[in-house]
Amino acid sequence: MPRNPVLSASRIRTTALDIIDRDGLDGLSMRKLAAELGVRAASLYGHVSTKDDLLHEVAGEILEKVDVSGFAEGDWRHGLTMCARSYRAALAQHPNIVPFLAYGPAHRDASLRRLDVVHGALVSAGWTRREATMIAASLMYLVFGAALSSFSSGFSEDQALYRDRYPNLDKAHLLPSVARELDHDSFELALGAFVAGLAARAPVPPAPTGSAG
Template structure:
């Protein structure tokens, strides 16, 4: 065991390396496989060594969320219009969640509050406030957008509401549902996401205009 710990130290184990390994494990085997002992084995160190980088299991799970969200972050908010920034972020977050479907339940169940994630939230709030949204409303916008994106990802990961399933229903019993599903095309989920996102952003825009 001491040799394992030494190998981990010589490899320059860092919090970032621990979180990246944790996300790889979740991607490969799911959230249930993630434990300090298992992660230590993946990294070639004792489980206790990990506590130098993440204080507990909750912090480790927060870090996994942080890793997923980090893949969706633009270099900076405020480089374009607020609407373009939010649209780009929503699409990027969707892509990140699609790449890590096993982590989606974690985002639904656990509000992560790492310094890195809080810094991102601060940047979003600042961008929206600079655009003219009242400070309390910036949180409404941010949470509404994030909840929509994560909910969409959860539905996709669970196969909920797919056009394919509705298209296979009995057309005599459900003619409208079947017709709508069949006319939606092969990329219905993406089109539905874009439609809902545009409606959401348009609602925010109207709220700002009433401001």
């Protein structure tokens, strides 16, 4: 058997993500990663050039779970809804890396491929290129806003903090106990309103080529 552990790109990404999940984004360093892999830090550079490159690779793997297949059915509303739900679910599994992902697609192939699908489907449905860009950006604001914080968990369970000073928030102390359910339902409410609002101002889809006038 080899004296040193066998390194692979997949094993490096998995271990790096484990560290991020456990210690946060700032908790990842190439030295700590090497130690957890049982190798010298110099050994990592044969597989990844920099920590930033590694983060992009980890991010790309997470984003493979974002589902844009709904756009293939020709219904941009369904496509947006599927994309948003799967995106939020993917981020919810690894919340510590969300701030890195929130910077935008940059040069991440996984992000750009999915954005290309979304943009193309929206333009094909009759939206202008500018509108398609704005819709995609708005969807990201919604998804990342939901992933970066929990509204319900931010309240104290101490009823006395709200009861006397904020009479309309006298039940706010109950929110942390139902945070997961309420955050999910709040996201669904916002997503539904977003898609319905777009549908109300949607352009008329272009007529199929060769159709009768």
